[in-house]
Amino acid sequence: MNLSKMPRRFLLNIFIFFLFLSSLIFSNTTGELKLCAIRVSFPVEDDESTTGDGQFLKTANGINCFQYTIDPPPHNRSYFESQIKAVSSYFDSVSYGAFKVDLENSDIFPFGEDNSYELDSSMASYNPYGQSSQSEGKITRLFQDAIVLADLEDGIDFSEYDLIVVFHAGIGQDFSLPFLDPTPQDIPSTYIDRDMIKENIEGGSLVINGYEILHGIILPETQNHLLYEISNDMFSSAGSPCDYQYGLTGTFALMIGFAIGLPPLWNIETGKSGVGIFGLMDQGSNNGRGIIPAPPTAWTRIYAGWEESVDITFKTNIELPSRYKNNIAKVNINDSEYFLIENRDNSIIEDISIDSLQYIMWKKSGEDSITPFINILFDSSGLNFDTNNIVISVPNYDIGLPKSGILIWHIDEQIINNGLNNFSINSNPSKLGVDLEEADGAQDIGFESFFAFNDPSSGYFGDVWFNGNVEYNRANPLMKGFKPRFGPDTYPNTKANNQSETFIVIDNISKAKKVMNFDLYQSLTIKNFEDTSIIIHNIAEVFQNGDNQILFDNDSLWVSDIDSIQNKILIHIPSSKDYLTLFKHNSDYTEINIFEHQDNYTHHYKYEYNILTESILLKNNFNYSDYLYPYIDYHTDSLIFISENEWQTYSNMVLSSDLDFILNEDTKKITTIKNNIENELSISSIEYIVGTDIDSDFQPEILSIDTSGILSVLNSKGLLMSGFPFESKVQAPLLVRNLIGDEKPEIVTKSKDSTLIYIISSKGEILYKINSFRNEKIICLDSFDNQSSLVTNNRIIQFDFDSVSDSTFWSYIHGNNKRNRYIETKNTNTTNQFKIIHSYVYPNPIRNDLGTIRIETNNSNRIEIKIFDLAGYFIKDFYKEDLYDHGNQINEFVWDVSKIESGVYFAKVKVTGYSETNADYVEKIIKIAVLH
Structure with a gap:
């Protein structure tokens, strides 16, 4: 399997062959790694398709960069000791001492300073041009040949080491060039695992002296083309050719990352980037010209066990120090999603980065000359060189980033878990498991770019969050003059991956500095509790102080005002x-009744809260030898007990002043009862009902959920109300109350997969999709602090000013906090005003034999419909009179057009009120098309 694709970016892209262990998620990422490094060379030859002559460099033959040369020769044993020290320093730094190379017990073979194991085959034979289908097998053979030759000459005990690294003479075939590659048969850097060995080595395993070698790495001696003569043809015309040098440390660190089980964060099939230059396991391996690879992303460092995140709470000002162990802030979104926030500092001296120093020096030159990046990197970045002139450590591996500031990562554990085994964590650019929220609003990392060099699709300074980011202001012009904000209405926004609202706001982000500040809150008033063990059980006005209190459970049942849990x-x-x-x-x-069900008993505890003494006393304790279910009768205000069987029936009823609804659990149909007359509605497959006056006409409507999760709103005749059925599948409970502040109530329910809370208008429109935890349960809709509120078991979401009565709404699971499933529908309309609310035909055009004319009226007595053709000839009429229902009325008339010619027809609708003279009426014309 060829997994050679990495994100393409001119001279900043490594193309790696690798296959992962199937046990990736169990990889060891702490402790010390013992390396066995093997140096292999090739027969001397002058092959233009490969770089060098097959031997390790003793002197440089290309463009002379003098003291600014990266990884200068001789590339002898001491040189590779320096390379191992460099990669060990990197991991020691970014893991905060949790992981590094065991320098004392790692070895480089052969032991001779200038020796190597010379293979029989040429370099080109291991990567023949135009034979990509054989590449994997050829590379694996190189790994095998090197190990077998090393064992033959020196009898190495490979069981003493954790990882074998084969260093070969020459350059790695690892860079994407903006011109035809002159050396296409150079060998690509490769991580080889058990599956690659199994598929490409005879016998399916690599066993040396009884020890099975399961994986390893292939690396070049250098990544610096300028050390070779061919660089004179490749880069001599460049203004600053020495800026095209790259060190080996980045490639080495990336390969070890694979070996220890750090997942790739790009699309391994297409090579598209996922996190760009902001993480080791993507393009960040080549930051700082390959000398300063980026630290792994915040998620990767946590995954590796090198640090932990810290949960932060809303309504707080956060001070976030620059990257160090456990300086990662976490904001939870839902069960699988969260934001990780970290402060990355790329300064080499106070508030000055490599790029900004380069700019300062350019200004000082009178804007006449640009100091090469490599010069500033070597002279001013605090790099630690050893006696081989190799950079073996860096004071801060963030200095290779394009800017200091905050990085905000959107993590989706569900995507990650689904993608770990097939390495697709970041395969879908629209739904990344580890996603950088790019401050410029473009979210273009991994997408096609029109920029050939400074490519924003790999990541750039505009992706970092800091006050003064002009790219943020370009995407968010209304924020000009304000500190950056990341919220529901910004670009990017804080929505969950299913596009539901989280209402999370990260605001007032400070300038980039060692300790950055920002405010964390939610745009809607949302009461969250710092103590996550608190579970809201119910809402009631226990204290009788004009506001509701919360009753919450964390092993005991407590009561408190919403803002004084203490x-x-x-x-x-x-x-x-x-x-x-x-x-x-x-x-x-206040009488507090608690009913416990246990072991076929019902225990009834009666407490009293004394308003004067503000104390609670147990007054009575009753035991009943059955499961009893209580409610408070609407008419008598008496406490009623019914049996479990009776409650099963009662909990499927909706009661009102003149019309009741009953759901039959067996037939899954609804029956209406009015004046003791029963009528079974035609709609079927219903498994849940509640009732309310959804259109404010003083008539009860039924809200139902069928067996497939479809929400419908029906009038008393079983006809669908306008805007329903609802477009998405939902689950019980359904609650109804006026939350938003208009004249109509809203419907609240959860999506069938439990990831969303829907706020739905009375016309079936989605007003809010609120992000939800799967175990979050809707408790009720009620009032807190004079605000209409949605209460769940772990938070309270507040909307507009509360000015409604609950009597006509279904605000609790059983209608109200008395559990009596009763809604009040008093008709106070004493006028004869009437109107046509809606009149239309569906479908229109009528293509089959039947069409339905739907007339929605108010306070009407008679409906008359006359249909005419385009020439004015009468075709058909319908009428219905003595419409006893006051309020909003829905009537439908089915027109059979099977014998009607195709054409255009007009339906004249006349609606008459209750006037004795029958003189008051309104009319409308409906245009109907019939197509056969």
Whole structure:
């Protein structure tokens, strides 16, 4: 399997062959790694298709960069000791000491300073041009040949080492060039694993002296083309050719990353980038000309076990120091998604980066000359060189980033878990498992770019969050003059991956500095609790102080005002998790009834909250030898107990003043009862109902969910209300209340997969898609602080000013907090005003034999429809009179057009009110097309 693709970027792209261990997620990423390094060369030859002559460099033959030469020769044993020290320093730094190379017990073979194992085959034979289908097998053979030859000459005990690294003479075939590659048969850097060995080595395994070698790495001696004579043809015309040098450390670190199980964060099939230059396991391996590879992303470092994130709470100002162990802030979104926030500092001296110093020097030159990047890197970045003039450590591996500031990562563990085994964490650019929220709003990392060199699709300074980011202001012009904000209405935004609202806002982001500041809050008023063990059980006005209190459970049942959890009052210590609460008000106390179900018994505890003493006392304790279900009768305000069987029926009813609805669990049909007359509605497959006055006409409507999760709103005749059925599948419960502040109520429910809370208008429109945890349960819709509120078991979401009565709404699971499933529908309309609300035909055009004329009226007595053809000839009429239902009325008339010619027809609709003279009426014309 050829997985050679990495993100393409001119001279900043490594093309790697690798195959991962199937046990990737169990890889060891802490401790010390013992390396066995093997140096192999090839027969001396002058092959123009490969770089060099097959031997390790002793002197440079290309463009002379003098003291600014990266990885200068001789490339002897000491040189490779320096390379191993360099990669060990990198991992020691970015893991905060948790992982590095065991320098004392790692070895380089052969032991002679200038020796190598010379293979029989040429360099080109291991990567023949135009034979990509054989590349994997040829590369694996190189790995095998090197190990067998090393064992033959020196009898190496490979069981003493964790990882074998084969260094070969020459350059790696690892860079994408903006011109025809003159040396296409150079050998690509490769991570080889068990599957690659199994598929390409005879016998399916590589066993030396009884020890099976499972994986290893192939690397070149250098990545610096300028050390070779061919560089005179490749780069001599460049203004600053020495800026085209690259070190080996980045490639080496990337290969070790694979070997220890750090997942790739790009699309391994297309080579498209996922996190660009902001992470080792993508293009960040070549930051700082390959000398300063980027640290792994915040997620990767946590995954590796090198650090942990810190959960931060809303309504706080956050101070975030620059990257160090456990300086990663975490903001939870839902069960699988969260933001990781880190402060990355690329300064080489106070507030000055390599790029900004280069700019300063250009200005000082009178804008006449640009100091090469490599000069500043070597002279001013604090690099630590050894006696071989190799950079063996860097004070801060973030200095290779394009800018200091905050990086915000959107992590989706579900995508990650689904993609770990097939290495597709970041395969879908629209749904990345590890996604950088790019501050410029473009989200273009991994997408095609029109820029040949400074390619933003690999990542650039505009992706970093800091006050003063002009690219952020370009995407968010309304924020000009303000500090950056990352929220629901910015580009990018804080929505979850399913596009639901999180209402998370990261605001007032400071200038880039060692300790950055930002505010964290939510755009809607959302009451979250720092103590995550708190589970909201119910809502009630226990204190009788004009506002509701929360009753919450964390092993005991407590009550408190919403903003003073610390002043909570203990009510009860339940012995069962299956319990419910009911409340009754008296003049000087609140009666709190608790019913526990356990072992076929019902335990009833009656407490009283004394308003004067602000204390709670247990007044009575009853035991019943059956499961009993209580509710408070709407008419008498009495506490009623019914059996489990009776409750099964009662909980499928909706009661009102003149019309009741009953759902039959067996037939899954709804029956209406009015004046003791039963009528079964035609709609079927219903498994859940609630009731409300959805259109404010003082008539009850039924909200239903069928067996497939379809939400419908029906009038008393079983006809669908306008805007329904709802477009997405949902689950019980359904709650109804006026939350938004208009004249109509809203419907609240959860998506069938439990990841969303929908706020739906009375016309079936989605007003909000609110992000939700899967175990989040909707408790009720009620009022807090005079604001209409959605209450779940772990938060309270507040909307507009509350000015409604709950009597006509279904605000709790069983209608109201008395559990009596009763809605009040008093008709106070005493006028004869009437109107046509809607009149239309569906489908229109009528292509089959039947079309339905739907007339929605208000307070009407008679409907008359006359249909005419285009010439004015009468075709058909319908009428219905004595429409007893006041309020909004829906009537439908089915027109059979099987014997009607195709053409255009007009339906004249006349609606008459209750006037005794029958003189008051309104008319409308419907245009109908018939097509056969």
